[in-house]
Amino acid sequence: MAFKQSKVAALLNEPGCEHNHQKGVGKNKACKQQAQPGAAQGGCAFDGASIALVPITDAAHLVHGPIACAGNSWGSRGSLSSGPMTYKMGFTTDLSENDIIFGGEKKLYKAIKEVCDRYQPAAVFVYLTCVTALIGDDLDAVCQAATQKFGTPIIPVNSPGFAGTKNMGNRMAGEALLDHVVGTVEPEYTTPYDINLIGEYNIAGELWGVLPLFEKLGIRVLAKITGDARYQDVCSAHRAKLNVMICSKALINMGRKMEEKYGIPYIEESFYGIADMNRCLRNIAAKLGDRELQERVENLISEETAKLNQALIPYRSRLQGKRMVLYTGGVKSWSVISAAQDLGMEVVATSTKKSTEEDKARIKELLGKDGIMLQKGNAQELLRVIAKTKADLLVAGGRNQYTALKARIPFLDINQERHHPYAGYVGLVEMAREIDEALHSPIWAQVRKPAPWTVNSYHVAASIG
Amino acid sequence: MTTVTSRKKSVAVNPLKQSQPLGAALAFLGLKGTVPLFHGSQGCTAFAKVLLVRHFREAIPLATTAMTEVSTILGGEDNVEQAILTLVEKAKPEIIALFTTGLTETRGDDMKGILRTFRESHPELDSLPIVFVSTPDYKGAMQDGFAAAVREIVATDFGSRDESLVEMLPQVTILAGSLLSPGDVAEIKQIVQDFGLKPLILPDISGSLDGHLEDEYQTTTAGGTSLEQLRNLNQSTFTLAIGESMRSPAETLQQQFGTNYEVFPQLAGLEAVDKFLWRLSQIVNSRHDPHFIKPPTVPNKYEIQRRQLQDAILDTHFYFGRKRISLALEPDLLYQTAWLLHNMGAEIQAAVTTTKSPILSDLPVDSVTIGDLEDLEDLAAGSDLIIANSQAKSLAKKLHIPLYRLGYPIYDRLGNGYRFLISYRGTIQFLFDIGNIFIEQEESQNNH
Ligand code: SF4
Numbered sequence: 001m002a003f004k005q006s007k008v009a010a011l012l013n014e015p016g017c018e019h020n021h022q023k024g025v026g027k028n029k030a031c032k033q034q035a036q037p038g039a040a041q042g043g044c045a046f047d048g049a050s051i052a053l054v055p056i057t058d059a060a061h062l063v064h065g066p067i068a069c070a071g072n073s074w075g076s077r078g079s080l081s082s083g084p085m086t087y088k089m090g091f092t093t094d095l096s097e098n099d100i101i102f103g104g105e106k107k108l109y110k111a112i113k114e115v116c117d118r119y120q121p122a123a124v125f126v127y128l129t130c131v132t133a134l135i136g137d138d139l140d141a142v143c144q145a146a147t148q149k150f151g152t153p154i155i156p157v158n159s160p161g162f163a164g165t166k167n168m169g170n171r172m173a174g175e176a177l178l179d180h181v182v183g184t185v186e187p188e189y190t191t192p193y194d195i196n197l198i199g200e201y202n203i204a205g206e207l208w209g210v211l212p213l214f215e216k217l218g219i220r221v222l223a224k225i226t227g228d229a230r231y232q233d234v235c236s237a238h239r240a241k242l243n244v245m246i247c248s249k250a251l252i253n254m255g256r257k258m259e260e261k262y263g264i265p266y267i268e269e270s271f272y273g274i275a276d277m278n279r280c281l282r283n284i285a286a287k288l289g290d291r292e293l294q295e296r297v298e299n300l301i302s303e304e305t306a307k308l309n310q311a312l313i314p315y316r317s318r319l320q321g322k323r324m325v326l327y328t329g330g331v332k333s334w335s336v337i338s339a340a341q342d343l344g345m346e347v348v349a350t351s352t353k354k355s356t357e358e359d360k361a362r363i364k365e366l367l368g369k370d371g372i373m374l375q376k377g378n379a380q381e382l383l384r385v386i387a388k389t390k391a392d393l394l395v396a397g398g399r400n401q402y403t404a405l406k407a408r409i410p411f412l413d414i415n416q417e418r419h420h421p422y423a424g425y426v427g428l429v430e431m432a433r434e435i436d437e438a439l440h441s442p443i444w445a446q447v448r449k450p451a452p453w454t455v456n457s458y459h460v461a462a463s464i465g
Numbered sequence: 466m467t468t469v470t471s472r473k474k475s476v477a478v479n480p481l482k483q484s485q486p487l488g489a490a491l492a493f494l495g496l497k498g499t500v501p502l503f504h505g506s507q508g509c510t511a512f513a514k515v516l517l518v519r520h521f522r523e524a525i526p527l528a529t530t531a532m533t534e535v536s537t538i539l540g541g542e543d544n545v546e547q548a549i550l551t552l553v554e555k556a557k558p559e560i561i562a563l564f565t566t567g568l569t570e571t572r573g574d575d576m577k578g579i580l581r582t583f584r585e586s587h588p589e590l591d592s593l594p595i596v597f598v599s600t601p602d603y604k605g606a607m608q609d610g611f612a613a614a615v616r617e618i619v620a621t622d623f624g625s626r627d628e629s630l631v632e633m634l635p636q637v638t639i640l641a642g643s644l645l646s647p648g649d650v651a652e653i654k655q656i657v658q659d660f661g662l663k664p665l666i667l668p669d670i671s672g673s674l675d676g677h678l679e680d681e682y683q684t685t686t687a688g689g690t691s692l693e694q695l696r697n698l699n700q701s702t703f704t705l706a707i708g709e710s711m712r713s714p715a716e717t718l719q720q721q722f723g724t725n726y727e728v729f730p731q732l733a734g735l736e737a738v739d740k741f742l743w744r745l746s747q748i749v750n751s752r753h754d755p756h757f758i759k760p761p762t763v764p765n766k767y768e769i770q771r772r773q774l775q776d777a778i779l780d781t782h783f784y785f786g787r788k789r790i791s792l793a794l795e796p797d798l799l800y801q802t803a804w805l806l807h808n809m810g811a812e813i814q815a816a817v818t819t820t821k822s823p824i825l826s827d828l829p830v831d832s833v834t835i836g837d838l839e840d841l842e843d844l845a846a847g848s849d850l851i852i853a854n855s856q857a858k859s860l861a862k863k864l865h866i867p868l869y870r871l872g873y874p875i876y877d878r879l880g881n882g883y884r885f886l887i888s889y890r891g892t893i894q895f896l897f898d899i900g901n902i903f904i905e906q907e908e909s910q911n912n913h
Contacts, residue, residue: 038528038531038552043512044506071487072509072513076515090479090480092476096603097603113475114475130567398519
């Protein structure tokens with residue numbers, strides 16, 4: 001197998017990752033953690049790599065493998081673009097049996113040429129998948145040759161699904177960016193207020209709720225890595241003054257290595273909820289080290305929070321004391337908890353499956369002593385907890401939507417495929433509106449109502465008799 | 466005679482096809498009490514799950530053997546064993562439905578050997594049937610995987626039936642091909658019952674994916690063809706195979722049990738439905754069954770529906786005449802749809818499909834391309850309508866051609882488990898839906 005095992009091992013031992021800070025038992029747990037045979041399943045490393053890279057909108061994303069990987073997934077990512085649509089197209093070498101017997105490198109090379117000729121993308125990201133890793137196709141060599149020949153950057157992404165989970169794939173994507181993209185182009189100009197946003201994918205247009213804030217403050221987002229990104233911007237990301245990691249565990253290797261290589265410090269922030277959004281802006285201002293900027297931030301915060309509090313008034317009274325079960329991975333748990341508490345809601349249980357020790361400590365603090373932390377979870381377990389806590393609402397990823405709905409429980413989608421942006425101050429209002437709608441919909445009574453002839457028939461009969 | 470072509474290119478752009486394991490998973494979802502088990506790495510299952518969940522808007526039980534880099538080198542034996550044992554413990558399935566993926570086929574896991582060893586070391590599970598099918602990703606498409614799964618199901622020995630259950634009605638086997646939606650299957654079931662026959666539908670996705678609300682949480686498929694039904698396959702008097710891809714399982718049934726069969730390559734449009742009902746009435750009449758008091762003919766409601774369809778054809782034909790329509794569908798669904806439209810006076814401008822099939826040579830169009838949505842984009846310019854899955858949305862928009870959604874996946878329309886487009890009634894609905902699109906289009910053009 002030509003696939004680089006050493007690289008996988010290095011990624012698993014990513015020192016910037018909280019999962020690795022705890023030595024001894026449980027070390028590396030969340031990154032190595034793979035699905036158990038026969039159990040429910042999450043996405044593969046290839047899935048994770050595409051989540052992190054596909055949002056680069058002017059690039060083509062070419063999946064090297066049989067139809068399975070691209071055929072079932074292309075075009076389904078929830079990240080939005082303000083311009084180019086190349087990223088939404090599906091490209092794959094669609095290997096046949098012959099290709100697998102004789103090797104897929106030639107076909108890959110031709111495929112890259114055809115993509116460049118017809119679609120002229122800013123770059124082509126080529127993804128190695130299980131089968132092409134197994135047959136030993138030399139991805140790096142083909143990409144290198146193609147880059148030289150076609151005058152377009154061709155980026156190898158070593159992300160065969162069997163190498164690990166989505167998390168692992170995120171990191172492989174980060175590695176590809178570090179090795180082949182970041183630092184290859186100088187920005188036209190720089191300012192003292194240049195930052196990169198890392199790990200924010202503009203799901204449902206979430207970035208667009210936050211970018212205007214930066215603009216108002218005079219902070220320039222040099223590179224978005226990678227929500228609504230242009231390839232060129234990512235190339236010049238090495239000239240930023242600060243890396244802001246959003247949902248940071250996913251691409252933590254980028255933050256750490258860019259600090260090492262380019263001396264760019266990084267901070268880990270979240271855009272969900274008032275408290276986190278405020279903290280994020282304050283931390284950025286503090287790190288950029290500018291009094292005036294800090295003042296502007298304080299002014300903006302009081303302006304925005306005043307507006308927000310006004311906008312939330314009608315929802316707060318309706319959401320006060322409502323109970324939520326939150327089921328999502330990693331950092332989002334604590335950031336969504338604080339958003340929920342901003343709305344006066346109570347989070348009665350949350351998953352900590354993918355959380356680091358630091359996340360868990362933070363979650364514990366936010367949940368209080370009665371909060372339930374779900375270590376493991378499947379649909380049944382989830383329903384049991386919802387019943388036990390008498391929760392009013394499940395907030396989870398789309399995969400669990402029908403678990404909730406089938407149990408006739410209100411549901412809010414918080415992950416990849418959702419349609420509403422919840423980031424920033426405006427996002428919180430959106431979230432409040434969505435939760436309110438979910439909780440107070442007139443449908444719940446109907447879907448829970450038994451047929452009149454299945455209950456109380458005795459009473460009816462008695463009253464007639 | 467239609468020529469089948471494929472364009473010489475090395476890259477598939479905006480793929481139309483999905484792979485065999487997805488088809489196998491869908492077929493197995495039509496068995497009751499199972500959790501389709503992918504033998505491969507976890508991502509394949511996750512992607513399939515997301516696709517099916519978005520299409521049907523249902524919770525879809527699927528599992529993986531979770532092959533890793535290491536287990537791929539060592540071989541999948543332990544993973545298969547562990548996966549089955551975990552499923553047995555957690556989900557308590559009545560049937561294990563196992564199929565391969567590109568990874569495990571490329572590696573060349575000896576599945577027969579693996580399953581033999583499993584049986585030897587787990588005699589306590591002797592009564593648990595295991596259906597296994599080989600579905601490499603690098604061959605064929607969804608329809609092939611679906612057909613292969615059905616072929617393996619009918620070839621599997623599920624044990625002998627419960628003789629104490631007395632059959633009151635003559636039973637017919639319906640092999641329900643991948644061109645049928647859950648709503649289609651439910652409609653077929655109803656029709657067969659209306660003829661006084663007992664339908665044994667395989668696979669019966671109408672029982673599991675029709676979108677009904679259960680009272681309890683389901684760990685396996687909630688409905689579908691039951692184990693007891695599978696044990697009764699030899700009791701059928703006839704096999705009705707819907708879709709050309711169901712021919713081979715029908716042949717298998719004939720070889721095994723001597724059951725005669727007829728293949729219905731389509732079940733939409735007047736003639737096709739006529740043929741189907743005619744066959745049902747013949748099955749009924751040919752039986753001298755003591756339970757029948759008098760030989761039933763075609764139930765009156767179908768006489769009425771047939772007249773309604775004829776009327777709908779008259780009403781809608783103004784809008785279909787000389788319309789150019791481009792299609793991108795799997796072979797069986799392409800065949801049914803193309804002929805229906807052709808018989809309404811429309812012209813098939815372009816046809817793109819996913820995989821080889823003998824039926825492709827008999828389409829109402831000069832040539833059909835085995836290809837992708839890029840091919841469709843090149844061929845469809847200037848048509849009045851595109852019929853394809855939701856993925857064709859952006860190309861339809863680009864070409865300013867309306868899109869009618871059919872096939873998999875459809876993630877931006879509701880009711881994919883419920884809608885039916887076969888039978889007299891389904892055909893009527895289809896004609897109205899398409900006719901309305903043409904009316905809307907005409908109006909918007911007049912307004913310019
Ligand atoms: S697990 Fe492997 S074969 Fe399956 S989708 Fe992921 S990369 Fe592709």
